[in-house]
Amino acid sequence: MRISDFIEQxxxxxxxxxxxxxxxxxxxxxxxxxxxxxxxxxQGIQDNITNTFNELQLFNYVSVYPRSENNQKIPHSEDPNVxxxxxxxxxxxxxxxxxxxxxxxxxxxAFPEVRFPAMIRFNEEERFSLVQVLxxxxxxxxxxxLRAGRAYKPADSNALIISDMLLRRxxxxxxxxxxxxxxxxxxxxxxxxxxxxxxxxxxxxxKGLPFSRESYQFTIVGVTEKMGFAGPMPVRSDVFIxxxxxxxxxxxxxxxxxxxxxxxxxxxxxxxxxxxxxSSTKYVEPxxxxxxxxxxxxxxxxxxxxxxxxGFILMNMFLFAxxxxxxxxxxxxxxxxxxxxxxxxxxxxxxxKAVGASDGDVKKIFLFESGAIGFLGGVLGxxxxxxxxxxINQIVNYFMSRQGVPYIDYFSFRWWLVIxxxxxxILISLAAGIYPTMRAARVxxxxxxxxx
Amino acid sequence: xxxxxxxxxxxxxxxxxxxxIKVTAIKDVTLSLNQGQFFGITGASGSGKSTLxxxxxxxxxxxxxSIKVEGKLxxxxxxxxxxxxxxxxxxxxxxxxxxxxxxxxLENVAFPLLFAGVAKKERIKQxxxxxxxxxxxxxxxxxxxxxxxxxxQRTAIARALINHPKILLADEPTGNLDSKTSRQIVQTxxxxxxxxxxxxxMISHEESLLDEFANDIIHLQDGEVIQEERVR
Numbered sequence: 001m002r003i004s005d006f007i008e009q010x011x012x013x014x015x016x017x018x019x020x021x022x023x024x025x026x027x028x029x030x031x032x033x034x035x036x037x038x039x040x041x042x043q044g045i046q047d048n049i050t051n052t053f054n055e056l057q058l059f060n061y062v063s064v065y066p067r068s069e070n071n072q073k074i075p076h077s078e079d080p081n082v083x084x085x086x087x088x089x090x091x092x093x094x095x096x097x098x099x100x101x102x103x104x105x106x107x108x109x110a111f112p113e114v115r116f117p118a119m120i121r122f123n124e125e126e127r128f129s130l131v132q133v134l135x136x137x138x139x140x141x142x143x144x145x146l147r148a149g150r151a152y153k154p155a156d157s158n159a160l161i162i163s164d165m166l167l168r169r170x171x172x173x174x175x176x177x178x179x180x181x182x183x184x185x186x187x188x189x190x191x192x193x194x195x196x197x198x199x200x201x202x203x204x205x206x207k208g209l210p211f212s213r214e215s216y217q218f219t220i221v222g223v224t225e226k227m228g229f230a231g232p233m234p235v236r237s238d239v240f241i242x243x244x245x246x247x248x249x250x251x252x253x254x255x256x257x258x259x260x261x262x263x264x265x266x267x268x269x270x271x272x273x274x275x276x277x278x279s280s281t282k283y284v285e286p287x288x289x290x291x292x293x294x295x296x297x298x299x300x301x302x303x304x305x306x307x308x309x310x311g312f313i314l315m316n317m318f319l320f321a322x323x324x325x326x327x328x329x330x331x332x333x334x335x336x337x338x339x340x341x342x343x344x345x346x347x348x349x350x351x352x353k354a355v356g357a358s359d360g361d362v363k364k365i366f367l368f369e370s371g372a373i374g375f376l377g378g379v380l381g382x383x384x385x386x387x388x389x390x391x392i393n394q395i396v397n398y399f400m401s402r403q404g405v406p407y408i409d410y411f412s413f414r415w416w417l418v419i420x421x422x423x424x425x426i427l428i429s430l431a432a433g434i435y436p437t438m439r440a441a442r443v444x445x446x447x448x449x450x451x452x
Numbered sequence: 453x454x455x456x457x458x459x460x461x462x463x464x465x466x467x468x469x470x471x472x473i474k475v476t477a478i479k480d481v482t483l484s485l486n487q488g489q490f491f492g493i494t495g496a497s498g499s500g501k502s503t504l505x506x507x508x509x510x511x512x513x514x515x516x517x518s519i520k521v522e523g524k525l526x527x528x529x530x531x532x533x534x535x536x537x538x539x540x541x542x543x544x545x546x547x548x549x550x551x552x553x554x555x556x557x558l559e560n561v562a563f564p565l566l567f568a569g570v571a572k573k574e575r576i577k578q579x580x581x582x583x584x585x586x587x588x589x590x591x592x593x594x595x596x597x598x599x600x601x602x603x604x605q606r607t608a609i610a611r612a613l614i615n616h617p618k619i620l621l622a623d624e625p626t627g628n629l630d631s632k633t634s635r636q637i638v639q640t641x642x643x644x645x646x647x648x649x650x651x652x653x654m655i656s657h658e659e660s661l662l663d664e665f666a667n668d669i670i671h672l673q674d675g676e677v678i679q680e681e682r683v684r
Contacts, residue, residue, distance in 0.1 A: 005566055357535060358567075421585065
């Protein structure tokens with residue numbers, strides 16, 4: 001038999017039992033549709049995260065923070081393990097440290113990681129956000145991509161940069177209109193110092209923490225693209241101010257709750273973390289070594305790339321497992337359809353053999369039918385998966401846009417997913433067709449020809 | 453020099469087993485047929501006629517004994533070789549016609565060509581020609597249910613002849629037909645036998661038909677040949 005005849009026969013035989021064929025194909029379609037949606041969702045999330053990481057160059061960062069007191073390694077200049085130090089030695093993450101680090105080869109910039117929670121009030125809307133303290137030179141270095149306005153300068157007074165996303169949440173769709181506008185930042189403070197004993201007593205009596213709210217006025221000078229610059233930490237910041245402004249604000253630090261119990265003198269010992277932006281990932285290891293030799297601890301996202309990839313693989317496997325449930329049900333449907341078809345066409349199989357069909361011909365005829373179900377189910381499943389993904393994407397984006405989140409493709413359809421889904425569907429269908437096919441090939445023509 | 457017979461069976465035996473029960477369908481059947489013979493097989497129900505026919509058609513294998521067709525040992529062929537034998541050397545017609553109910557007359561006639569790897573256009577052309585020969589061209593697009601018994605059997609004959617076989621095996625071809633149509637069908641087989649030198653082996657209950665058309669007739673009883681007669 002010719003391949004073209006097998007294909008024609010399979011479609012023509014399936015068409016003779018339209019309802020059953022359509023229902024079986026429908027089962028495969030749902031299975032493949034679910035699998036495709038799951039995979040494209042996994043891929044979409046992976047793409048979004050990877051693109052954001054790449055866009056913000058998060059792999060080019062090394063974060064430096066002090067060791068805890070009891071295991072702090074204080075190197076001596078006589079220590080042969082410590083490389084010769086060119087810059088001023090410092091165990092504290094202060095501005096001197098930042099200046100020293102900036103001069104090291106491969107370092108583009110360095111800035112302290114300072115963020116604090118605050119309520120942002122603008123355009124008669126109030127939203128909770130993280131305020132990031134970012135020096136003016138870092139802001140102007142091009143790390144931050146602006147949609148409107150400009151980066152702040154040291155000479156600016158009470159200047160602030162806000163993300164486009166937060167503006168949208170505050171019902172501002174044109175970022176340009178926010179430039180030059182006044183915006184209010186309210187911080188939460190708690191004073192547990194000895195000078196505040198009466199309030200502490202109130203707290204101990206169960207009347208709540210002695211929180212108070214402080215408000216500060218700023219002028220918007222710039223609006224960032226999307227969620228804006230966030231530094232190496234996978235935490236989004238929507239508002240940026242200069243260190244000089246931050247120092248004058250009473251606030252709770254997000255980086256350490258122990259700040260609450262530290263005196264201002266203790267806090268003056270330095271920043272809790274400094275971010276170092278490198279011109280290339282090749283400088284990550286040398287910088288880490290250098291910083292660790294100086295007694296600091298380091299964190300680089302690039303070191304966790306494999307873990308991130310493993311995480312994506314695990315997520316995809318989980319989504320695949322869910323999709324496979326639907327595929328398994330569809331495969332059972334194919335087995336059922338094919339077994340039914342063989343029982344109904346029992347006599348026809350006998351006739352086939354009587355007129356010269358070999359067992360192989362009979363097998364192929366039924367395998368092509370299974371494959372045709374898989375092919376049609378695969379193509380339709382792909383279309384269904386795409387349509388469902390589009391619909392979910394539109395619905396989610398509609399609701400997210402009301403929260404000020406820019407449009408994101410939560411699903412990603414790659415060429416390998418399109419081709420892979422159809423091939424997978426055919427393979428699953430062929431596998432499901434193996435048992436019925438073997439059964440068809442084993443039909444005894446003598447018995448089948450007598451069958452009514 | 454005496455040439456080998458066209459079809460020769462020697463001590464052909466077929467025993468069916470079902471658990472511990474064994475049924476001997478045919479026993480030690482030895483036959484010789486020459487090419488172009490019209491050979492009749494008769495006997496009561498359960499005498500082993502159809503079993504003998506299935507063995508000659510290569511649909512079944514003997515428990516013991518041998519079948520030779522044109523000197524080739526059919527009883528020793530493997531499954532694929534038997535399929536080729538059925539495809540190219542044997543045509544079969546049956547009492548219940550055995551047409552595929554969902555196919556048209558044309559599709560049924562063209563069906564064997566599908567397995568012979570003939571292209572679709574050629575299949576249709578040959579099937580139309582064959583239907584024309586049996587006088588059914590005008591009925592080519594009808595399904596078996598829309599044809600009379602005689603028309604269905606003529607369609608089956610056309611299908612049996614489409615691969616130009618050397619032997620036509622007819623298992624009670626008139627069993628479901630009235631006497632007039634029965635005679636017409638056997639007449640068609642006789643014409644083919646005479647004009648195309650086609651070897652015809654026909655099973656029938658109707659001894660009068662065999663007496664009229666067959667050269668040789670064997671009588672089977674309980675799986676054994678009890679009588680051989682040369683009619684003409």
